Amino acid sequence: LRQTLELPGRRALRGRIASLESRAVLADRDLLRLEIVFQVKEAFYGVLLAEEKRKYAAQDLELARDFLDKASAKFEAGDVARVEVVRAGVEASKAATAVKLAETDTLLAKARLNYLLGRAKMEPLELRGELARPPLPIDPDDLVRRAVLARPEAERARAGMAKEEKRKTEAALSYLPDIDLGLSRHRIEGQATTWDLTLSVPVPLFFWQPARGRMAEAKANLLALRKRAEDLANRITLEVQEAGLNARAAEEQIALFQKDILVRAEESYELIGFSFQEGEIGGIELIDARRTLLELRKAYADALYGYRITLAALERSVGEPLEGDDHD
Numbered sequence: 608l609r610q611t612l613e614l615p616g617r618r619a620l621r622g623r624i625a626s627l628e629s630r631a632v633l634a635d636r637d638l639l640r641l642e643i644v645f646q647v648k649e650a651f652y653g654v655l656l657a658e659e660k661r662k663y664a665a666q667d668l669e670l671a672r673d674f675l676d677k678a679s680a681k682f683e684a685g686d687v688a689r690v691e692v693v694r695a696g697v698e699a700s701k702a703a704t705a706v707k708l709a710e711t712d713t714l715l716a717k718a719r720l721n722y723l724l725g726r727a728k729m730e731p732l733e734l735r736g737e738l739a740r741p742p743l744p745i746d747p748d749d750l751v752r753r754a755v756l757a758r759p760e761a762e763r764a765r766a767g768m769a770k771e772e773k774r775k776t777e778a779a780l781s782y783l784p785d786i787d788l789g790l791s792r793h794r795i796e797g798q799a800t801t802w803d804l805t806l807s808v809p810v811p812l813f814f815w816q817p818a819r820g821r822m823a824e825a826k827a828n829l830l831a832l833r834k835r836a837e838d839l840a841n842r843i844t845l846e847v848q849e850a851g852l853n854a855r856a857a858e859e860q861i862a863l864f865q866k867d868i869l870v871r872a873e874e875s876y877e878l879i880g881f882s883f884q885e886g887e888i889g890g891i892e893l894i895d896a897r898r899t900l901l902e903l904r905k906a907y908a909d910a911l912y913g914y915r916i917t918l919a920a921l922e923r924s925v926g927e928p929l930e931g932d933d934h935d
Contacts, residue, residue, distance in 0.1 A: 609789040620777050627770035634763035641923050648919040650720040655738045656912040657716040661709035663904045670897050671702035678890060691890045698894055738911035742858045743918060747851045750925050754843045757926035764836040771829040778821035784808050850921035857914035864907040872903045
């Protein structure tokens with residue numbers, strides 16, 4: 608009987624290397640999960656945006672019909688020409704068409720969300736949430752620190768460097784030979800049975816050359832991984848800072864809409880509507896004011912959506928949920 612006994616520690620070292628390889632695979636899984644979460648949030652807020660625009664389209668239809676009613680009443684009273692009634696009817700028809708298109712956009716947005724959730728595309732969805740949300744305090748330095756620790760790519764890089772360190776140690780241990788243990792039983796007729804126990808240490812010629820090559824390979828891989836880790840840290844820092852700046856810009860844009868732009872647009876429409884009712888202006892001015900109000904409302908909804916997507920992108924850049932986020 609003969610058995611080669613591996614040098615103590617080698618088997619455990621190989622197990623540790625395999626464990627580090629599994630950490631890298633799990634990091635890829637976590638990276639995929641981050642991307643899926645971002646896509647689902649993007650689709651969810653897309654549904655909210657479509658519903659918000661559908662609501663604004665319905666409000667615009669009410670304004671258009673109100674304009675038609677006022678124009679008809681003024682025509683019957685002899686205050687305006689029939690062209691005003693025709694123009695108002697065209698605007699009401701266009702507004703009704705816009706409502707239909709907004710409803711279609713909402714259905715398509717829900718179908719995309721269903722697809723990402725692994726459901727039938729036209730399966731009914733009941734969503735809770737709204738685009739508007741309070742501003743989220745953002746500390747770029749803290750987010751960068753968290754991102755460097757939490758990002759799956761960073762974890763994969765750390766696991767890769769640790770694996771190459773272990774491979775370098777394994778290569779160094781290969782300088783030491785294994786041990787051969789033998790056991791022989793001798794039986795000769797007329798003589799006593801004897802046993803031999805042998806212990807040998809085989810040393811092949813030029814044994815150091817394979818080990819030297821493996822060590823050089825491990826060192827080169829480790830150096831390359833360190834450089835990639837540095838580049839990754841710089842890229843993560845840039846992503847987080849860029850997402851943070853975008854979030855702040857979106858906050859300022861939303862505040863401007865809420866405090867100034869929408870307020871002025873609604874006041875302007877009311878004043879122009881009153882002037883039209885009093886016969887001071889024609890229907891064209893009222894139509895322009897209504898269209899301006901609708902476009903600004905849509906732009907406000909786009910700004911809310913952009914802020915939500917910016918926060919989702921920031922969360923993806925950090926690699927973990929943001930503190931204070933409502934996690935719709």
